[in-house]
Amino acid sequence: MSSSTSVPPSSQVTASQGIETPSGHEPDARGHFGRYGGRWVPEALVAALEELETAYEKARHDPEFLAELDRLHRDYTGRPSPLTDVPKLSQHAGGARILLKREDLNHTGSHKINNVLGQALLTKRMGKKRVIAETGAGQHGVATATACALLDLECVVYMGEVDTRRQALNVARMRLLGATVIPVKTGSRTLKDAINEALRDWVTNVDSTHYLLGTVAGPHPFPQMVRDFHRVIGLEARAQVRERTGRLPTAVAACVGGGSNAIGIFHAFIDDPGVRLVGFEPGGDGVATGRHGATLSEGSPGALHGAFSYLLQDEDGQTAESYSISAGLDYPGVGPEHALLKDLGRAEYQPVTDAEAMDAFSLLCRTEGIIPAIESAHAVAGALRLGKELGPDAVILVNLSGRGDKDVDTAAKWFGMIGQDESAEAADGTAIAEGELATPTVGAEGERATPTVGAEGELATPTVGAEGATQQRAGSFAHPGSQTEGIQA
Amino acid sequence: MSERASDPSARSVADVFASCRAEGRGALVGYLPAGYPTVDEAVELLTAMAEGGCDLLEVGVPYSDPVMDGPTIQAAADTALRNGFRLRDVFSTVERVTAAGGNCVVMTYFNPVLRYGVDRFAADLAAAGGLGVITPDLIPDEADEWFAASDKYGLSRTFLVSPSSTDERIASTTAAASGFVYATSIMGVTGARDSVNSAAAEIVRRTRPHTSLPIGVGLGVRNGDQAAEIAGFADGVIVGSAFVSAAERGGPSAVRALAQELAAGVARAGLPQPA
CATH class of the missing domain: 3.40.50.1100 (Rossmann fold)
Known part of the structure; x- marks a missing residue:
């Protein structure tokens, strides 16, 4: 199924199409892409992942959610991008x-906002008030801090200390947006360790907190859901x-x-x-x-x-x-x-x-x-x-x-x-x-x-x-x- | 299964819990990372923990990304890795501690096992005298290969249940487990805490109807009174960070003394009361 006929003009493409219409390349019921993916997580997180999966599946067929996502991406993000x-x-x-x-x-300033607005809207729907995120360059952290400011969510961003030094501008942006930035001083003090620290926070505060993961990694449903938002x-x-x-x-x-x-x-x-x-x-x-x-x-x-x-x-x-x-x-x-x-x-x-x-x-x-x-x-x-x-x-x-x-x-x-x-x-x-x-x-x-x-x-x-x-x-x-x-x- | 040189009564994790029960008490389970601070010193520490009264030893595998661990165990794992711990050292550690009279299971994040080869890991652990494996970041949903290997080599499979687990998850997780079930008493990472959370009794109460396996409770225990409190409703009291801190503070004599205090607490509580 390549090229031709049924392709809509670019002016009619909306962000919600990415989540509403299945891509035809879905993971299996447990989130596996072939042998990859799945949930290699502590049991403590499984309930939250199931809650997220359910919320996402519901939202992607909810006209109100889709319309809100499209409105934000048009009027706030500035989509479509040229x-x-x-x-x-x-x-x-x-x-x-x-x-x-x-x-x-x-x-x-980056693609990260596509995913962040979607997950922040989901966070509201799940009734959670606190968002945590990891960031490397700070782009995902800035996007998350932005969405949290817009949607009245508490925002805590974990960032490796090496990265807070080399991306100081983004640290300042996050703080201006009202987020708390926590420099992570364990391990290699970069993105990997920021994710470890965010996971530890999530295990501890999972009832009140959504982990707004910034990439297509992590346990199911993140790889599928983040992909769909992008x-x-x-x-x-x-x-x-x-x-x-x-x-x-x-x-x-x-x-x-x-x-x-x-x-x-x-x-x-x-x-x-x-x-x-x-x-x-x-x-x-x-x-x-x-x-x-x-x-x-x-x-x-x-x-x-x-x-x-x-x-x-x-x-x-x-x-x-x-x-x-x-x-x-x-x-x-x-x-x-x-x-x-x-x-x-x-x-x-x-x-x-x-x-x-x-x-x-x-x-x-x-x-x-x-x-x-x-x-x-x-x-x-x-x-x-x-x-x-x-x-x-x-x-x-x-x-x-x-x-x-x-x-x-x-x-x-x-x-x-x-x-x-x-x-x-x-x-x-x-x-x-x-x-x-x-x-x-x-x-x-x-x-x-x-x-x-x-x-x-x-x-x-x-x-x-x-x-x-x-x-x-x-x-x-x-x-x-x-x-x-x-x-x- | 392989012959056990030291304690002929304990050929399995089930035997360990059964013999404690026969003495009218729960089991004390003590954790220490292999290789901490060095391979030889960890053997000495684990042996002292057994001598002090730990019925079962959780030999931890130091890992680069321990997302379920708080600062104490993270730092211990870092130390072990910096001092040259290699995965193969866990087998020699188990073998030596077992020879000295300890009953060992291994607690490990699963990627080192995947990398070593699941079947090979199980074979080498069983050959070293290990009784089972606790897998903090492996849930039964992803454990097909581990089911086969643990069955093949007669190793117990301890999965975790958590206060956030649904009843359906508790049922399926305990059904997949053998040896004992590990109930995490709180939402959070490892580390000693001042008080025992009421969630500990609650998760045991919720888990009990789903399984006849012994239930051990861990996360946050650090003294004899807390151990006694938990032993009042659980079959096993699991202590980790407090042993690491004791080792750091005073070496083998300190971990032996802590084990004695905790064991006295466990004994004082008698058999767990039905919730």
Whole structure:
């Protein structure tokens, strides 16, 4: 069932269609996608998961709920999000036509609001007054804090201490919105540990509290429900691409951490066998260095955070620490439906290194005037790679899942505009304006997932390591698209 | 099943609870993570807990993401992992503690078992003299492979029931269990608390009609009076974080003393009264 006839025009696509109309790719009654998914949770949470499942099943057939969701997404989120042709960027992608699905233009700055508004409305319906959430980059936390402010819910956000430092702007946004932000200081102090802490809170306060999980991972019904709230991305984009180009895309590119924006855009194309679905995972310093978060590319099946899926683990089943310059992708697990799509071969997953992502980041800034989230820059880098592979006749749809305001500090350090100890807000603007940018060492061509800096010793310190290496390899920002010698391992 | 060198009366978890009952009392169950603070010291600590009066020992598997555990056990697991604990060490720990006279079950988050291989894990645990496994994040719904392996090697399967469990869940969970049922007394993670929550008696009362298995109650117990209170209505009193804190404070002599205090509390209570 591909293409043609019954596709509604993009102007008629609504968010509620993603939950009201079954996708045709549902999990089994216990939430399994093939062997993946399910409920790998303490018994204490089962009653709450059953309550949520029941509430969701009821809501998706309730015209009042669907109308409220659509009203909010139209008037508050700003849906539908536009589709943007980026011809100058496309010149760097072998001439393939790249189209960006602009989830970065949603209210709160990313796709996360799609899921958050849906779950916040469900929370009200379940009669719960308190919402907890985990966040990595802070985008899900900001979206959750926003929805809670709008709908009068108490909001507590768990965020790894490493992430509160590298995404300070979003911490401030959450607090301005009235949320309590709890820096998590256990384990690797990133997203994985924020989820642990949120689960502990939920086990303790499950009667009064909804855990507003921000990705398509976790126990059933989260992977299905969160996916359905994000299906609007693909439903809109599919119609928009057809209207714009008269055809379906050759390939769809998205970044994959937990996998919510990717599943949201992939899902509308699963039954179009001619459309390649490619997820781009955080390759960090290169998968060969071991410092990465490429769960599907490098991981193995196991149970983490309530679902059976791929994860990064050692031979004893201890979760491995992930690494990415992108806080939102820095996670050693992934949603179970992606695990199934990988095993089926319906979607493919490739790592993109920090350096490739940052080159794509600078290129998109300079060529098209769009500052992407570093997460989304991984998808842009992937599209550049796909374009060269597929050639000038290809149409590549990219989910630009978030905007990059939150990443200005990280990017300014990467590109050598400020020192490693400085923050962009506090730095001397004159110095930034007049400063020299370092010589580029990594090409914008995006060498395929080879370690770009692996042999250099400065990567040992987790929280500052990658940033510490940036002075030398910075400057591709100064010369967007410059063809320099990639460092091959 | 394998021959047990130390205590020929206890070939199963059921035997442990039965022999306590024959003495007119409930069972004291003590938890400590294997490898805490090191593999050898944990063996010594667990042995001291058995000597002090723990009828059954829960040998914990340190895990990177213990979502059911509070700060005390999280920190202990971190210590064990930092000190080089490997999963295979749990089998040698069980073997050594069993040889010293303890009755051991393993308490583990399930991913390490999945990674090791469910059948292989069960085989190696049974060979080491382990009596069963408690699975805090495995519910019967996902346990098909574990049912087969535990049956094959004669290991007890302890699943948890919680105050939030529906009656239907309690029925299906206890039906799937063997050895004993673990009732979590409160909503929350592990950690010693000052008072025993009234929810503890309530969850035992709700579970009783669904099963003839002994019911152990855990989460929050730290002293002899609390142990006596729980032993008044439950068949087993499960103590974890308090043993970890005692080990940290005073090593084997402290955990032995705590076990003695708790065992006296359990004995004082006599057999559980019907709720």
